Amino acid sequence: GVRGAYSEAAAEKAYPNCEAVPCDQFDAAFEAVEKWIVDRAVLPIENSLGGSIHRNYDLLLRHSLHIVGEVKLAVRHCLLANHGCRVEDLQRVLSHPQALAQCENTLTKLGLSREATDDTALAAKYVAFNKLKDTGAVASSSAAKIYGLNILAEDVQDDCDNVTRFLMLAREPIIPGVEKPFKVSLSMTIPFVVKTSIVFSLEEGPGVLFKALAVFALRQINLTKIESRPLRNQPLRASDDSNNGSKYFDYLFYVDFEASMAEERAQNALRHLKEFATFLRVLGSYPVDTTML
Numbered sequence: 001g002v003r004g005a006y007s008e009a010a011a012e013k014a015y016p017n018c019e020a021v022p023c024d025q026f027d028a029a030f031e032a033v034e035k036w037i038v039d040r041a042v043l044p045i046e047n048s049l050g051g052s053i054h055r056n057y058d059l060l061l062r063h064s065l066h067i068v069g070e071v072k073l074a075v076r077h078c079l080l081a082n083h084g085c086r087v088e089d090l091q092r093v094l095s096h097p098q099a100l101a102q103c104e105n106t107l108t109k110l111g112l113s114r115e116a117t118d119d120t121a122l123a124a125k126y127v128a129f130n131k132l133k134d135t136g137a138v139a140s141s142s143a144a145k146i147y148g149l150n151i152l153a154e155d156v157q158d159d160c161d162n163v164t165r166f167l168m169l170a171r172e173p174i175i176p177g178v179e180k181p182f183k184v185s186l187s188m189t190i191p192f193v194v195k196t197s198i199v200f201s202l203e204e205g206p207g208v209l210f211k212a213l214a215v216f217a218l219r220q221i222n223l224t225k226i227e228s229r230p231l232r233n234q235p236l237r238a239s240d241d242s243n244n245g246s247k248y249f250d251y252l253f254y255v256d257f258e259a260s261m262a263e264e265r266a267q268n269a270l271r272h273l274k275e276f277a278t279f280l281r282v283l284g285s286y287p288v289d290t291t292m293l
Contacts, residue, residue: 001119004143067284069168080149094123095138193288194260
């Protein structure tokens with residue numbers, strides 16, 4: 001997104017002294033790290049209301065970057081418009097589809113039609129630069145300051161518990177230890193809670209996924225998230241039963257669990273998982289963000 005996007009606020013929370021470089025697409029952020037244009041990428045992965053950002057799950061597998069941290073950001077949407085405009089003057093509102101969905105009840109009560117843009121801050125920029133009088137934007141208070149818009153209403157999201165989780169990506173992995181707090185940056189020391197993210201695929205069969213998850217339960221490792229995505233190059237696979245000629249979806253499973261790859265129990269769990277997984281990749285071990293803005 002452009003300046004004023006929530007991703008910029010997340011980047012500044014992760015690295016307070018950083019120079020935030022905006023990218024117009026998620027792919028461009030991955031490529032900027034790989035090409036040494038920037039040191040880190042900070043990208044949204046899930047929202048407490050809108051769910052997972054599936055595009056970034058797919059890009060994690062397509063690229064070779066490593067997860068080195070996470071930040072959680074409380075998202076507070078504002079209704080913005082040009083100075084002199086009132087709520088009753090507006091006929092439509094622009095924003096990212098997820099932001100519009102998160103404010104659906106509020107916008108319906110105001111009788112505003114909705115139009116999607118690529119980014120919340122881009123919507124604010126468009127309204128400001130075109131001096132629109134009948135159009136508002138749903139975006140952050142930072143976007144209002146940057147583009148000179150007036151905040152007509154704050155906290156217009158339908159649920160006050162609206163939190164987005166962002167991942168911090170780097171070219172090289174950083175494996176947190178098991179005995180002391182982990183420093184992400186000079187100003188950000190994380191209490192000792194470590195998470196590891198992996199992705200794997202399995203053969204089809206009864207109880208196979210149960211066996212895969214059991215390798216963690218057997219070692220008292222807590223799973224915090226599981227996400228399945230169809231395998232892109234081979235989304236359908238023929239059944240082993242040649243008589244019925246049926247096909248089934250072939251999936252990748254993204255799993256987050258609370259343990260560091262520096263721990264023997266995590267290494268043993270993945271060694272066990274490799275015995276029946278057709279593919280396995282560790283995406284990163286990193287400190288859990290226990291703070292909230």
